[in-house]
Amino acid sequence: MDCNGDESATVKIIHIPEKPPILPHCQPTVDVLASAIEPKHANVLVRKLNHIAPLEGLRHIKRIRKTCLDGGKNQLFVILCMGSRNDGETTYLPEEVLELVNTYQLSTFTTKVGHLAYVMLKGLKFCFLCFVEMMSCSHCYFTPSHLIQVCKYAALTKEEWEEQCKLWPTSFHPPTYNIDGITGFSEEDSSSVLNFMKLAVSMAKSCTSVVNAAVIVDPSSKHVIASSCDEVQSCNPLTNSTHMESCCSGANANKMEKDPILLKCSSSEAKQSYDNISCLRPWGWLEQRLHLRPDSWHPLRHAAIVAIENSAARDRRLFPLDGHSAELAQEDCKVSSPIGSPLKRQKTYTNVKDDDERMECHRNGSLCDSTKPYLCTGYDIYFVWEPCIMCAMAIVHQRIKRVFYAFPNPNDGALGSVHRLQGERSLNHHYAVFRVLLPEHILKTVLLTTATKVDQCTTQISL
Amino acid sequence: MSEVDVFMKLALEQAKLALDSLEVPVGCVIIEDQKVISSGRNRTTETRNATRHAEMEAIDALLEQWQKNGSTREEVALKFSKCSLYVTCEPCIMCAAALSIIGIKEVYYGCGNDKFGGCGSILSLHTDSSEKLASGGVSRKKGFKCTGGIMASEAIDLFRSFYEQGNPNGKGDGEHFFRPGEACSCPCAGQPILVSIRV
Ligand SMILES: [Zn+2]
Numbered sequence: 338m339d340c341n342g343d344e345s346a347t348v349k350i351i352h353i354p355e356k357p358p359i360l361p362h363c364q365p366t367v368d369v370l371a372s373a374i375e376p377k378h379a380n381v382l383v384r385k386l387n388h389i390a391p392l393e394g395l396r397h398i399k400r401i402r403k404t405c406l407d408g409g410k411n412q413l414f415v416i417l418c419m420g421s422r423n424d425g426e427t428t429y430l431p432e433e434v435l436e437l438v439n440t441y442q443l444s445t446f447t448t449k450v451g452h453l454a455y456v457m458l459k460g461l462k463f464c465f466l467c468f469v470e471m472m473s474c475s476h477c478y479f480t481p482s483h484l485i486q487v488c489k490y491a492a493l494t495k496e497e498w499e500e501q502c503k504l505w506p507t508s509f510h511p512p513t514y515n516i517d518g519i520t521g522f523s524e525e526d527s528s529s530v531l532n533f534m535k536l537a538v539s540m541a542k543s544c545t546s547v548v549n550a551a552v553i554v555d556p557s558s559k560h561v562i563a564s565s566c567d568e569v570q571s572c573n574p575l576t577n578s579t580h581m582e583s584c585c586s587g588a589n590a591n592k593m594e595k596d597p598i599l600l601k602c603s604s605s606e607a608k609q610s611y612d613n614i615s616c617l618r619p620w621g622w623l624e625q626r627l628h629l630r631p632d633s634w635h636p637l638r639h640a641a642i643v644a645i646e647n648s649a650a651r652d653r654r655l656f657p658l659d660g661h662s663a664e665l666a667q668e669d670c671k672v673s674s675p676i677g678s679p680l681k682r683q684k685t686y687t688n689v690k691d692d693d694e695r696m697e698c699h700r701n702g703s704l705c706d707s708t709k710p711y712l713c714t715g716y717d718i719y720f721v722w723e724p725c726i727m728c729a730m731a732i733v734h735q736r737i738k739r740v741f742y743a744f745p746n747p748n749d750g751a752l753g754s755v756h757r758l759q760g761e762r763s764l765n766h767h768y769a770v771f772r773v774l775l776p777e778h779i780l781k782t783v784l785l786t787t788a789t790k791v792d793q794c795t796t797q798i799s800l
Numbered sequence: 801m802s803e804v805d806v807f808m809k810l811a812l813e814q815a816k817l818a819l820d821s822l823e824v825p826v827g828c829v830i831i832e833d834q835k836v837i838s839s840g841r842n843r844t845t846e847t848r849n850a851t852r853h854a855e856m857e858a859i860d861a862l863l864e865q866w867q868k869n870g871s872t873r874e875e876v877a878l879k880f881s882k883c884s885l886y887v888t889c890e891p892c893i894m895c896a897a898a899l900s901i902i903g904i905k906e907v908y909y910g911c912g913n914d915k916f917g918g919c920g921s922i923l924s925l926h927t928d929s930s931e932k933l934a935s936g937g938v939s940r941k942k943g944f945k946c947t948g949g950i951m952a953s954e955a956i957d958l959f960r961s962f963y964e965q966g967n968p969n970g971k972g973d974g975e976h977f978f979r980p981g982e983a984c985s986c987p988c989a990g991q992p993i994l995v996s997i998r999v
Pocket residue numbers: 615616619639640724725726727728729
């Protein structure tokens with residue numbers, strides 16, 4: 338809380354957008370056909386054009402542009418329709434647009450600028466009047482209209498927008514979505530994000546070798562719903578359950594909030610192997626050698642997969658089917674083989690917080706229904722390493738709302754590094770993705786040396 | 801009836817079991833040496849775990865069995881490399897990744913999955929791409945042979961039945977496959993056919 342104020346000031350949370358960042362001046366463009374118009378016709382022309390030649394997929398493009406000519410006179414230009422610039426071919430002008438052109442005598446526009454005035458931009462000559470590349474504009478050829486370029490996609494950032502407007506004005510709506518954080522985090526939220534990330538990091542290094550960890554959090558209550566480390570192999574030589582509980586059940590979230598310096602670790606741990614981080618090396622399960630018991634490995638039990646399993650188990654425990662009491666359902670859970678866990682490793686839960694929650698549900702049955710979660714709708718998940726494609730898709734299925742990770746995964750990262758699953762529009766659910774840049778001193782104490790190396794490597798790739 | 805059809809029929813039977821349990825009807829079988837060695841069906845509703853797809857169920861059952869028999873990881877990897885999976889619907893991105901991770905030999909599927917298919921529809925995780933692995937990345941991506949369209953109409957018929965009887969997770973009258981504000985709410989059945997058969 339307060340004691341984390343200094344830390345949260347140094348934590349950086351970066352939104353990883355749906356499409357890869359493009360340098361502002363390299364944005365893709367499309368051609369449209371434009372013409373100069375008389376100001377008195379502007380309103381009616383725009384209205385008619387929007388009706389007969391809507392700009393499909395270009396809602397961010399403004400239909401009208403005002404350009405200041407030399408001598409201080411303003412000239413209006415309007416986009417007539419989409420254009421296609423096939424070498425030398427004349428753009429097809431829809432009949433209705435052609436009618437408008439004739440009606441409003443748009444063809445009479447012939448400013449005698451000719452080839453005399455131009456500006457140099459990026460080595461090309463542009464018409465002085467409309468900034469269209471020389472020789473292809475109406476001012477050069479005295480034709481009624483000409484092709485110009487406008488930006489194909491709406492700007493995501495102010496920088497992109499400013500660059501776009503140099504071509505043709507666009508509108509800019511800072512992304513709002515309905516997901517908190519995309520437009521920034523409050524200090525309180527940053528501090529909370531940092532705390533949960535630190536919990537994940539502490540779990541990731543709690544085993545003899547560093548593994549990935551996943552923590553599922555309900556941001557509205559700031560409760561840990563479920564969590565897990567990788568269980569691709571039994572990485573933990575301390576197989577006694579108490580350690581597992583404190584390390585992996587997430588029950589220590591409260592303690593965590595009071596103990597900001599949770600990440601003290603001995604320097605002997607600094608030299609650790611990172612071969613066992615499942616999402617970094619999904620295909621490496623065969624080569625990993627570490628404290629193996631014959632029955633304690635599973636190539637698919639990445640941290641997220643197990644965390645989802647734990648949250649589903651919690652869901653079944655706290656919100657049993659109608660007609661069952663919570664106790665009965667808990668009995669069911671114990672008796673029937675744990676679904677989805679072939680390894681019989683699921684422990685009987687005696688999480689105090691869960692019990693409290695369940696008691697509350699008991700006292701107020703109606704509350705139970707309204708608070709019953711649907712999968713992980715509305716929940717956040719924290720990863721130490723960017724998840725692989727399997728895990729990234731698993732959390733789509735489970736309806737996670739926001740994903741936070743500390744380190745990118747250049748091998749198989751699915752949220753920006755290799756794939757960008759958050760940009761697959763066909764999926765039936767979308768989450769927002771953030772990278773948490775841990776403060777320097779935490780990085781130092783945690784000293785995930787390889788992670789930092791991997792990090793640098795990715796930074797180079799992406800820039 | 802070809803061998804492929806015989807095995808796909810078994811997968812369809814698994815899908816029917818799912819349907820009977822009010823689950824999204826997807827089923828699969830795993831074949832080794834012409835013999836069914838594992839099967840699975842969707843259990844996402846029962847488990848409230850949307851990752852419990854048929855493929856994951858069948859893989860987990862197999863791993864449990866092999867580990868019980870004391871197989872080493874090397875032996876398990878070798879066995880997987882000789883196995884074929886028959887599934888009624890194109891594996892989703894998650895399952896396709898999982899099948900690649902375990903190193904399955906080949907996959908036959910029924911209908912395609914235009915919303916989250918991982919074997920060609922959205923991503924192609926089955927193709928053996930020696931993608932840019934960062935320095936030190938020892939992992940070897942494994943592809944697998946993939947053939948779609950096996951008895952696809954039977955698989956789609958099951959989805960249609962499910963659609964008509966109603967999705968227990970969806971709100972509404974047995975016609976709704978969609979939760980408010982969401983696209984298709986079933987984990988592995990985002991096939992466009994489901995949208996288009998709506999009358
Ligand atoms: Zn993973």
